[in-house]
Amino acid sequence: MTDDQTGWTPDIGSRLAVLRSAIDKPGTDHAELPIQNLPVDSHLGMETAGSVWLRITCDPTTVASDDQAAAVRFTTLTDGYKVTIAPTAASSVTDHLLDEMVQLLGEGHDPGDVGRTALQNWRDLLARPAGSPLSDNALVGLFGELEVLETILRHGGQLDQWTGWDKDHCDFRLSKLVIEVKSTTSANYRRVQIHGLGQLADPEDGSALVLVLRRLEPSPDGRSVPDLIESIVRLGASRSVLLDRLSNLRYSEQHKDHYDHSKFVSVEVGLRNVDDSHPRLVPSMLAAVDMSSIDKVDYELNLNGDAEADLDTDLDSLIARHLGNS
Known part of the structure; x- marks a missing residue:
């Protein structure tokens, strides 16, 4: 699938909606979208079980993993790595974590460290108690x-x-x-x-x-x-x-x-x-x-x-x- 075929906008929610439509087709168990205008090849993916991922192309020896979050898995590949988020994670957390990784890539952050840095940013934030809604x-x-x-x-x-x-x-x-x-x-x-x-x-x-x-x-x-x-x-x-x-x-x-x-x-x-x-x-x-x-x-x-x-x-x-x- 390409950007021209899907017509998605640079918004994680829109991209994930396109992927959901794609995996609803008979015989399709997963789908990926390339994310253009980034310094390295990157793909957003989803499978029918509900997991989503960002696959980043880089030197695999530079990948910094973080295995401390139960809902997030790092997988090193021959041409980079994949950060997979389980369907048990809240949709807002999933969207924002993916968006953070894409934003870090766009800002020129070390591709091999993008997943770890994004997850650390969100771990610190989500560890805080929500408290009551604002008045x-x-x-x-x-x-x-x-x-x-x-x-x-x-x-x-x-x-x-x-x-x-x-x-x-x-x-x-x-x-x-x-x-x-x-x-x-x-x-x-x-x-x-x-x-x-x-x-x-x-x-x-x-x-x-x-x-x-x-x-x-x-x-x-x-x-x-x-x-x-x-x-x-x-x-x-x-x-x-x-x-x-x-x-x-x-x-x-x-x-x-x-x-x-x-x-x-x-x-x-x-x-x-x-x-x-x-x-x-x-x-x-x-x-x-x-x-x-x-x-x-x-x-x-x-x-x-x-x-x-x-x-x-x-x-x-x-x-x-x-x-x-x-």
């Missing part, structure tokens, strides 16, 4: 951040410019621009919660600080957080690194089916330049207050009567300008 408010906030991350990557930015996952005061740090994102499903989207005195404080490096106000609307025609994750990965972000950082925000792929049902569209966006003229609370304003017994200061910022203070630009243009694409 509706937390999911809305995460959706808003990921949409901004998607925009940054689309304009040539980097995953590392998203800093909100690491308990940073603000969500994104670009060259001379810091972005804080506030998202809500409320029609009163100009009333936002500010967490701590540092969230709207002047950036230490003198960068401009922009507050993004985003209103989301639930819609079956919208996108979910898992949809955004797929888009971000297609834009070049490492899936394992992205999911590792998302796990710091208590997002787990083990709840993917639950999150798939929460779809949103962004219907309004307002941008605010936050400086001394913008309403806010910052540490310097409470310099005379004894803070020794005050652990946290949260407050609600009401910007309903100040819409004319919005920046005369959109987020896409703002990010493009700061990334040198305009």
Whole structure:
């Protein structure tokens, strides 16, 4: 089977769907698809029993195996090796592990070490407890951040410019621009919660600080957080690194089916330049207050009567300008 014959897209799920159709034909017990545009010959395969594999061509003496996962088997071949995933593995884990290997190959990683590295990345991540699903408010906030991350990557930015996952005061740090994102499903989207005195404080490096106000609307025609994750990965972000950082925000792929049902569209966006003229609370304003017994200061910022203070630009243009694409 070739790409031209199948018409599949560079998406693991689509490729596996093609293979499932192929092995459903009478007399067929397995099938393979070549994965093109990689530095080495690689084939995705599936058998009727449900196992799937990635077969990679390389010097067999360079293959680094990992036999510590019960559902994953490494087989050394005369012209390389095969990483086979048993049907007992969750489909999301299988898809993502295969996608990780393909991505590593495309980035020029040592072909003989791709399987071991990908499995190690996923073992660390999947060993963490899933916990409870995110609350509706937390999911809305995460959706808003990921949409901004998607925009940054689309304009040539980097995953590392998203800093909100690491308990940073603000969500994104670009060259001379810091972005804080506030998202809500409320029609009163100009009333936002500010967490701590540092969230709207002047950036230490003198960068401009922009507050993004985003209103989301639930819609079956919208996108979910898992949809955004797929888009971000297609834009070049490492899936394992992205999911590792998302796990710091208590997002787990083990709840993917639950999150798939929460779809949103962004219907309004307002941008605010936050400086001394913008309403806010910052540490310097409470310099005379004894803070020794005050652990946290949260407050609600009401910007309903100040819409004319919005920046005369959109987020896409703002990010493009700061990334040198305009």
